[in-house]
Every structure is written in C-alpha cells, then in structure tokens.
Amino acid sequence: MSKFWVSCLCVCATLSASAIGPRVAIVAAATNTANEQTNTRFTDPRDMLVNDGRFSSVTIISTTQYGGGFTPTLIDLLQYDAILHWTNDSNEDSVGLGNSFADYVDAGGGVVVSVFANTSTNVMRYLRGRWQTGNYEIIPAAGTHTEGPVAGTPGTEGYIHMATPIVPAHPIFQGVGDVRLWWKTTTQGLRWGAHRPTNTNVHLWGQKIALWDDGKTAVALHNDHPNRVDLGIHPVSDAVALAYYDRTSDAGKLIANSLLYSAGIAIAVDLSLGDTVSPMAASRSIDYTVKQGDIVRKIGTVQLPTVPEAPARIYLLRSLTGPITIEFDGASYLRKKVHAVHAGSDLNLGPVVLTNGDPDNSGEVDAADIDAVIANFGSTNDGSTDVDASGEVDAADIDIVISNFGSVNE
Ligand SMILES: [Ca+2]
Ligand SMILES: [Ca+2]
Numbered sequence: 001m002s003k004f005w006v007s008c009l010c011v012c013a014t015l016s017a018s019a020i021g022p023r024v025a026i027v028a029a030a031t032n033t034a035n036e037q038t039n040t041r042f043t044d045p046r047d048m049l050v051n052d053g054r055f056s057s058v059t060i061i062s063t064t065q066y067g068g069g070f071t072p073t074l075i076d077l078l079q080y081d082a083i084l085h086w087t088n089d090s091n092e093d094s095v096g097l098g099n100s101f102a103d104y105v106d107a108g109g110g111v112v113v114s115v116f117a118n119t120s121t122n123v124m125r126y127l128r129g130r131w132q133t134g135n136y137e138i139i140p141a142a143g144t145h146t147e148g149p150v151a152g153t154p155g156t157e158g159y160i161h162m163a164t165p166i167v168p169a170h171p172i173f174q175g176v177g178d179v180r181l182w183w184k185t186t187t188q189g190l191r192w193g194a195h196r197p198t199n200t201n202v203h204l205w206g207q208k209i210a211l212w213d214d215g216k217t218a219v220a221l222h223n224d225h226p227n228r229v230d231l232g233i234h235p236v237s238d239a240v241a242l243a244y245y246d247r248t249s250d251a252g253k254l255i256a257n258s259l260l261y262s263a264g265i266a267i268a269v270d271l272s273l274g275d276t277v278s279p280m281a282a283s284r285s286i287d288y289t290v291k292q293g294d295i296v297r298k299i300g301t302v303q304l305p306t307v308p309e310a311p312a313r314i315y316l317l318r319s320l321t322g323p324i325t326i327e328f329d330g331a332s333y334l335r336k337k338v339h340a341v342h343a344g345s346d347l348n349l350g351p352v353v354l355t356n357g358d359p360d361n362s363g364e365v366d367a368a369d370i371d372a373v374i375a376n377f378g379s380t381n382d383g384s385t386d387v388d389a390s391g392e393v394d395a396a397d398i399d400i401v402i403s404n405f406g407s408v409n410e
Contacts, residue, residue: 014059020310022081022110022263023303024049025059027072029087029117029125030236036062036069041088045235045255048247049084052256056313057303065092074103078300081315082110082227082263084255086235087117090124098131105136108290108298108317110227110262112255113138115234119145119197138206138220138230143199147243148183148191150214157184159246160194162218162254165210172209172219172229172257179218180249182238193243196232206230219258226319229258265318265342267326268311269349271304273333275356275388275400279307282389286330286354290316292323301330311348318344328352332359332387335409357404359384365404373397 026049030041037043042060049058059080062069071093077083077100091097105111113127118139120126126141149158162179181194196216202208210219212232222228235255237247245251273284283305290298297320302312314326321344329335333354340349357365359372376385376393383389387397 014057020313021054021056021266022260022313022315023057023059023079024055024259024263025061025077025080025083027061027063027077027083027085029062029064029069029089029091032064032066032089033062034067036060036064036067040240041236044237044240045084048237048252049256049259052252054256054260063087063091063097064089071096072100074100074107077101077104077109078107079303080109081300082112082259084112084114084235084259085117085127086114087120087125088234088236090122094124094127095129098127098129098136101127102130102134102136105225105227108227108264108300108315110229110259110264110315111136112229112231112258112262114231114255115145115195115197118230118232119143119195119199135203135205136222136225136228138202138222138228139197139217139232140199140201140203143197143201145195146198146216148185148194152183152185152189152191154185154189155187157182159183160196161213163211163213165219167209170209172254172261174257176250176254176257178249179233179251179254180246181212181233181244181251182242182246195234195243202230219254226317227262227264229262231255231258263315265316265344266346267314267316267340267342267349268346269302269314269326269338270311270351271302271308271328272351272353273304273356274353275403277388280304280389281391282306284330284389286312286328286333288314289327289329290314291325291327292320297324316342328354329409330354332356332361332384334358334365334404334407335363337410355404355407356387357401357407359387359401363409365401365407369401370398373401 033039046058121142159180165173183193202220205223208220212218217232220230236244238244285301324342326338373385376382379393386393387400
C-alpha cells in the first residue's frame with residue numbers, strides 16, 4: 001500500500017470536534033446538488049453526528065455524479081473508522097461503490113446502510129458489485145419502502161415508534177428511548193412519511209435486533225461482519241422535511257450509536273513522534289496495520305493533531321479477540337511494531353514512540369536519507385524530506401536523520 005495517502009483533495013470538508021472517538025464519514029447519494037457541503041440533506045445528518053459529541057470528525061462525501069460527488073476508493077475510505085451510507089438519488093457508480101464498500105468492510109471499516117439504499121428498486125440507488133455477490137447486504141436490496149401507517153383514516157396523522165428491541169442490552173440501544181417517525185394521510189387517503197423497509201426479511205446471515213411497532217425492520221446486524229449494521233430509517237431529520245425522523249426523539253442517537261458500534265473497539269495509543277518539536281508544525285497521518293499472525297485484520301490511518309489532546313485511537317473489530325500486532329508506519333518514520341492482547345473490549349497500548357529519519361522508506365535511516373534531504377534542501381514543498389514537517393527542508397531535517405542514523409524497521 002502507498003505510504004502517502006492521496007487525499008480526496010478539496011471535495012470533502014471535515015468538521016472536527018474536540019471529541020475523542022472514531023473519524024467517520026457520510027458517504028451518500030443524499031440528493032443531487034452543486035454543493036453537498038452546504039446542502040441540508042447532507043449537513044443535517046452531519047451536524048447531528050457532530051453535535052452527538054462522540055466522533056472526532058465527520059466528513060461529507062457525495063456519491064452522486066453532481067457537485068463534488070465521486071465514487072470513493074478503498075484508500076479514500078480508509079481515512080475513516082466508519083461510514084454512514086444511504087441514497088435518495090442515484091449513485092454515480094453503484095457497482096464501483098459496492099466494490100469499495102466490500103473492500104472497506106474486509107479492511108475492518110464500519111458500514112451502516114440506511115433507507116433508501118436498502119429499499120430502493122432503482123439499480124443506481126442500491127449497492128451492487130461485490131457488495132451483493134460477497135453477501136455484505138443485510139436487508140435484501142430492492143424490497144421497496146413503506147410510507148405511513150398500516151391502516152390509516154384519510155386526513156389523520158401519527159407516529160410509527162420503534163418497538164422494545166429484540167436484544168435490549170445491545171450497545172446500539174444504550175441511552176435510546178423513544179424513536180419515532182411521523183406520518184400523515186391525505187384527505188384522499190395517500191400515506192406519507194415514516195419511511196421504512198417493506199421487506200421484513202433479512203438475509204440468512206443477518207439478524208434483526210429491533211423492529212418498528214408494525215413489525216418492519218428497524219435495526220439489523222450481520223452475523224459474519226460485526227462492523228455491518230442496517231437501519232430501517234432515513235437518516236435525515238424532520239428539520240429538512242416533515243416526513244423524516246422526529247429529531248426530538250432518540251432516532252439521531254440510534255444512528256450515532258450504530259455508527260459507533262460498527263467502528264469496533266477502541267485501542268488507545270499515546271503515539272509520540274520522536275524528533276518532532278511540540279507543538280508539531282503540522283498535523284501528521286500515520287498508517288497502521290493490525291495483524292493476527294500474518295493475517296491483516298485492519299488497515300487505516302491515525303491523524304495526529306499538532307497538539308495532541310489525548311491518545312490517538314484505532315478501531316478494531318470486536319470479534320477478533322486474542323494476540324494482535326499493530327504496525328505503525330507513516331511517512332518518514334520507521335515501522336514500529338506493538339504487541340497486545342485484544343480481550344473484546346477497549347484497550348490502552350500506552351506510550352509508543354516512532355523513530356523519524358527514513359524519508360526514502362528503505363526501512364533504515366541511512367546515507368541515502370541524508371542525500372535525499374540535501375537534494376531537496378531549501379524546498380518548501382517536499383513533504384517527504386521535510387521530515388519534521390516544518391514547511392521547509394532544512395538543517396533540522398539533516399539533524400534528525402543523523403541523530404537516528406542506523407536505526408531500522410522493527
Ligand atoms: Ca532510508
Ligand atoms: Ca524541516
């Protein structure tokens with residue numbers, strides 16, 4: 001894998017909160033818009049997640065062909081610990097998106113799929129490709145959605161409520177009370193609102209853990225992928241359209257809990273970047289790989305702010321208990337291995353110090369690194385040989401290489 005992430009340039013904006021928690025992204029075809037960063041069908045769920053306070057950042061990525069929309073690759077998605085997906089318009093490429101999401105689940109990322117991505121009969125609005133052939137779906141695609149009450153008198157209105165969960169102790173329901181969706185019937189008898197999946201089935205590998213009070217699916221899990229959750233709810237609130245979830249109920253909390261659960265257990269690590277002044281001149285991305293034996297269980301990045309407020313966090317599937325090895329390997333730092341035991345709950349690795357000075361990524365701080373720094377001396381735009389990220393390739397960078405000379409990857 002490339003050591004230098006190709007970021008999604010200017011098309012995604014991230015709202016950072018001071019909270020400690022997973023970095024998450026909305027990756028959705030919420031609507032066709034020239035600017036998904038300001039359109040309320042994207043910003044309403046984004047703001048709900050930011051205000052929830054349990055995510056360190058929330059990014060908006062549109063998957064439509066309009067505005068800044070694109071089909072993210074696995075590399076794009078690995079910047080996040082979990083993603084929330086839904087559609088209310090067509091994806092640019094529903095096959096490519098399904099392939100990326102399947103790869104992301106395999107890499108340990110959390111994926112929460114919501115209405116109408118798990119109800120629409122339009123082939124551009126549900127995930128295809130390996131998402132379907134690899135059995136990542138929970139609620140079968142294209143089953144349509146139901147609006148309004150089971151039976152309703154014309155000209156009336158009311159609510160669909162989530163019933164008492166089938167698995168009440170599940171963490172997804174922690175602190176969640178009433179979850180409700182408003183509906184009305186027109187005087188002509190048309191039903192409107194309370195959008196939920198019509199199909200009450202889930203795939204053989206799925207499990208329903210909560211229903212709406214009419215028996216439709218509200219929350220379902222994947223038995224083989226603990227990082228997969230399906231919600232029978234459209235994740236835009238009634239601040240945007242009356243027919244959507246009641247934002248004074250706990251629907252938003254249910255969505256946030258699902259995202260948090262899909263991200264997995266938190267592994268805290270007090271990552272310090274040796275030979276870097278504090279505060280750092282620029283934030284840094286450090287790649288990591290979690291392995292069990294030789295099997296790769298999770299790959300991703302941690303983003304270190306210039307002034308770390310708290311240990312960085314890595315998220316890992318809760319089911320992967322046993323000894324694990326975490327390899328850190330970012331930019332001009334040597335690879336560092338840390339061993340731990342994953343007991344199924346959050347754990348703390350304590351301090352981990354990385355060694356800087358290998359801008360050519362040979363695995364050793366050596367003469368070639370000094371040559372590389374000298375070759376770029378004075379440059380203000382070479383991120384690899386500016387090993388202290390000061391903004392300039394200068395004497396401090398040579399000092400760092402010399403001070404760690406001879407160090408090798410662990
Ligand atoms: Ca080297
Ligand atoms: Ca420098």
